[in-house]
Amino acid sequence: MAEIVPFVPPTPALTNFDEWGFFIDPNRCIGCRSCVAACAECGTHKGRPMIHLDEMDRLHSPQTAPTVCMHCEDPICAQVCPADAIKRSEDGVVHASQKPRCIGCQNCELSCPFGVPIVFSGLEQMLKCDLCYDRTSEGLRPMCATVCPSQALLYAPKAEISRMRAAQPVREFMVGGLSVKTKNALMVPDPEAPLFLDAALLIEGEL
Amino acid sequence: MSLSSRLDLETRPLVGAALTTLALAGLVFLGNRGGRGLDPALLGYLVACLFACFGVAYRYWAWTGRPATRMYFRHTLRTLASRKALGALARMALLGLDQLLLQRFIGKRSLKRWGAHALIAWGCLLAFAVTLPLVFGWVRFTSAGLDPNRYQAWFFGFPAGSFPLDSPIAFITFHMLDWAALMVVAGCTLAFVRRRQDEGDSATQRFDFDLAPLLLLIAVSVTGLLLTVSVSFLQGRNYGTLAFVHELTVILLLLSLPFGKLFHVVQRPAQLGVAIYKAEGEAEGRVPCRSCGEPFIRANQLRDLKALYGALDLGAAVHGPRTHHLELCPRCKRRLLAKAQWKRMGGAFDPFADLPEWAEPIADPQTLRS
Numbered sequence: 001m002a003e004i005v006p007f008v009p010p011t012p013a014l015t016n017f018d019e020w021g022f023f024i025d026p027n028r029c030i031g032c033r034s035c036v037a038a039c040a041e042c043g044t045h046k047g048r049p050m051i052h053l054d055e056m057d058r059l060h061s062p063q064t065a066p067t068v069c070m071h072c073e074d075p076i077c078a079q080v081c082p083a084d085a086i087k088r089s090e091d092g093v094v095h096a097s098q099k100p101r102c103i104g105c106q107n108c109e110l111s112c113p114f115g116v117p118i119v120f121s122g123l124e125q126m127l128k129c130d131l132c133y134d135r136t137s138e139g140l141r142p143m144c145a146t147v148c149p150s151q152a153l154l155y156a157p158k159a160e161i162s163r164m165r166a167a168q169p170v171r172e173f174m175v176g177g178l179s180v181k182t183k184n185a186l187m188v189p190d191p192e193a194p195l196f197l198d199a200a201l202l203i204e205g206e207l
Numbered sequence: 208m209s210l211s212s213r214l215d216l217e218t219r220p221l222v223g224a225a226l227t228t229l230a231l232a233g234l235v236f237l238g239n240r241g242g243r244g245l246d247p248a249l250l251g252y253l254v255a256c257l258f259a260c261f262g263v264a265y266r267y268w269a270w271t272g273r274p275a276t277r278m279y280f281r282h283t284l285r286t287l288a289s290r291k292a293l294g295a296l297a298r299m300a301l302l303g304l305d306q307l308l309l310q311r312f313i314g315k316r317s318l319k320r321w322g323a324h325a326l327i328a329w330g331c332l333l334a335f336a337v338t339l340p341l342v343f344g345w346v347r348f349t350s351a352g353l354d355p356n357r358y359q360a361w362f363f364g365f366p367a368g369s370f371p372l373d374s375p376i377a378f379i380t381f382h383m384l385d386w387a388a389l390m391v392v393a394g395c396t397l398a399f400v401r402r403r404q405d406e407g408d409s410a411t412q413r414f415d416f417d418l419a420p421l422l423l424l425i426a427v428s429v430t431g432l433l434l435t436v437s438v439s440f441l442q443g444r445n446y447g448t449l450a451f452v453h454e455l456t457v458i459l460l461l462l463s464l465p466f467g468k469l470f471h472v473v474q475r476p477a478q479l480g481v482a483i484y485k486a487e488g489e490a491e492g493r494v495p496c497r498s499c500g501e502p503f504i505r506a507n508q509l510r511d512l513k514a515l516y517g518a519l520d521l522g523a524a525v526h527g528p529r530t531h532h533l534e535l536c537p538r539c540k541r542r543l544l545a546k547a548q549w550k551r552m553g554g555a556f557d558p559f560a561d562l563p564e565w566a567e568p569i570a571d572p573q574t575l576r577s
Contacts, residue, residue: 052541067541100471104478105485112540115540116541124306134411178532188551195547200526
């Protein structure tokens, strides 16, 4: 029997964008809404939760699923932004719209392949999950991942994830025929192939 | 290799910027009656203004050439050239008052932010409203005839009234830039305090984009105020040096306009065009989501975004022959993501399904270990 090596929890100051990753497993979500409450505490969008917690099929199942920004490598929200207000920093984090530039057109909200950004029309501004940049840039874990009791949202060392989970991270998604690569990962049993998002299956009730 | 290709300049913005600068130079020449109204002491500022005009216009034309920006820019131009122009202009005027002058939407973001921004914006607007006509020679002041105690104002080379030097109107007019400078310094200070207190802004701000413009505005304002201090309290001591330093800071500010945060002043009016676009879209109606049936996207925006996807090489984002990814509402896109993962995991959302062999217990929250 293999020796069990104790996993020493890293001190928060040791987290960094290169070695740590965000891993999402909607299957584990228990709908407690801790992430929603914690997200509202984030300094970059104070008082407004940017995490989405959706019920899947309320009539048939209590299942809920959390969605945070996947932080695309070539974000479509930024490409369709007429004000050039959405920027991806060198560490791979796609930030909420720059306040001086955003003109509230909603292109980003309607184009995001994962349905993440929210445009607040009164504020004329798009806000979205920015990986709790005020925390993660200082080595702390994102609010939602810190409080998620079932670890549907997990911020952990990338090197450790293969030991921690049977399912493994996938970072490529096929939106119809369009490949979208992301910084954050979704957990699947077979990470070699991208995750296909086929709306036809959703519309026809086959998902 | 030509200079423009070495500098990676694009033709359309280059031509647009050249024409805009020529137009401004022409207006300056006409307004100051062929150079007769120009103040030689302000020539440095005039040259910097023309350079800044070229830079700002280049970036503006490059910006409006981006596919996404062009979508709104063309729509606004089309609307203003149509029969709907009058209604659109009236709507834009009201929105301009609310969003550009009063900036109430910033107040909704945060009251402190609005206070700082309003002081800076109104101070800068006031300063430019005073300075530019003087620099361009459109407005000038001379002694009224042989009376050294009266000042004569000239607008575009025409006499526009005179006033005594010791009158309240003279005091207000000659100190207009001081009021503006005080507003800008107060606004920038408030902005620095707010940024220091705001965890989010502290984490995301960049020195070159967020802080340098504030420092530059303070430098311009303080050196401008020092000119008044020199004249009013120090019998004009060091005035020449101070005037040179002030001119240097103003030129730096003008030349930084195309590159930094202050370019948003030119971008912000696009918000009015977006408002017109949205209003037209609402009148046309919203298209329902292909999955849940809830109307969510304005018909004109769906049409234009599909065309934009084509222009941006995103045209592959279609599901089968009939459904574009844009035709799913954001909530259904999120459900699609979760359900696709669910399917890949073997249907684990189903509470009655057999537990897949790879299913694992929840990790220890302390050790993160399954």
